[in-house]
Amino acid sequence: MFAIRSFLKNIKRLSTAVPKQLWFFLAIAGLGTAAYFSLHVKIESLFGWSVIPFGLWLAITLFLLIFNRAQLLAKWRWIFAALTASSAISGMLGIFYAPVGSLNGESYGGDIGIFISRAPVEWTRFNVSILEYSTAWIRVIALLLIVFSVGFPKQAKKTSHVLVHIVSSILTVMKTATNLFYRRFNTWRYERSQVKALQRADHAAYEADQLAQSHTDTTKSEAPPIETKSIDSKPSTTDSSVESGEVIGINKTELDKFVERLPEDPATPITVAYPTPSELEAAVKEVTSPPNYSAAQKFQWQLPNPEMLAIAKPGGITKQEIEYTSLKIEESLGQFGIDV
Numbered sequence: 001m002f003a004i005r006s007f008l009k010n011i012k013r014l015s016t017a018v019p020k021q022l023w024f025f026l027a028i029a030g031l032g033t034a035a036y037f038s039l040h041v042k043i044e045s046l047f048g049w050s051v052i053p054f055g056l057w058l059a060i061t062l063f064l065l066i067f068n069r070a071q072l073l074a075k076w077r078w079i080f081a082a083l084t085a086s087s088a089i090s091g092m093l094g095i096f097y098a099p100v101g102s103l104n105g106e107s108y109g110g111d112i113g114i115f116i117s118r119a120p121v122e123w124t125r126f127n128v129s130i131l132e133y134s135t136a137w138i139r140v141i142a143l144l145l146i147v148f149s150v151g152f153p154k155q156a157k158k159t160s161h162v163l164v165h166i167v168s169s170i171l172t173v174m175k176t177a178t179n180l181f182y183r184r185f186n187t188w189r190y191e192r193s194q195v196k197a198l199q200r201a202d203h204a205a206y207e208a209d210q211l212a213q214s215h216t217d218t219t220k221s222e223a224p225p226i227e228t229k230s231i232d233s234k235p236s237t238t239d240s241s242v243e244s245g246e247v248i249g250i251n252k253t254e255l256d257k258f259v260e261r262l263p264e265d266p267a268t269p270i271t272v273a274y275p276t277p278s279e280l281e282a283a284v285k286e287v288t289s290p291p292n293y294s295a296a297q298k299f300q301w302q303l304p305n306p307e308m309l310a311i312a313k314p315g316g317i318t319k320q321e322i323e324y325t326s327l328k329i330e331e332s333l334g335q336f337g338i339d340v
Helices: 002-017 020-046 048-067 069-074 076-095 110-118 130-151 153-221 244-251 254-261 277-285 294-298 306-310 319-334
Strands: none
Touching: 020 048, 020 110, 048 069, 048 076, 048 110, 069 076, 076 110, 076 130, 110 130, 130 153
16 A cells, blocks of 8 residues: 555656646647547548648647647737648648558548649549649649738738739730730731732733743744645546556545554654453463462371360469459449449
């Protein structure tokens, strides 16, 4: 009994000597550890890695609320800025998807991070557009700007004035450049239209000159017509000395004589000669026969035993690996709302 009483007295003295702030931090650490080991699945699904900034903000706020409320009211801007910064970090983590099996949630920021960065739009890692991705980052940047404006109001005011001046200067430069470009563009269009008009006039004059030249060349190249004399094909019955061959030769015109001289003329071009039917038949007979594969068909090929295909080699896939792979496939399909 004496030992128990002395032990209790020592604990009482220790509790009196230790400041209350230390007991507060020990209680927070104990509660956080117990909550992680008992509710880690829900915490990972709801917060993800963003539980760290939210937990720090909650611990600091509770500490000021219990031990120093005046400081809490005086530093309300910092408290609100810290909460907004934690939300921005959570939204940033909610943009990135966590690998399958690493966390119980879909993203590094959990469901809260997904809500901050995406709501009310829902998109998956396999179906996301540049607009949705840019909108999520714009939300995070907007939260960071709120943190800066609330936590540092004077610096935010000066920075806003500088940004307004820079933006106005940029807009003025853009307006001046646009007006200059518009004037130069109109000048270029006018000069181009003048050049096009001169080109069209020059082309019309050239066409007229070519047409007149072609008429002149045609007139010069026209030759006088060839006078052909035809004699009556009927021979005179009174002149018995004229033979039939002489009559045919007399009736031939100059054109017929020119056609007869064409084959003998060296300047006559060589025409295309097509093969005759007899030449085609001879070419068909000379076609080589297809190769003979009878030797390959008669060869005794050694085929494997089909029963060996059903026997797995040693060291194959185990049943545990098959179940694990099946579970991962079901988790992947569950992200798309497919129940297996």
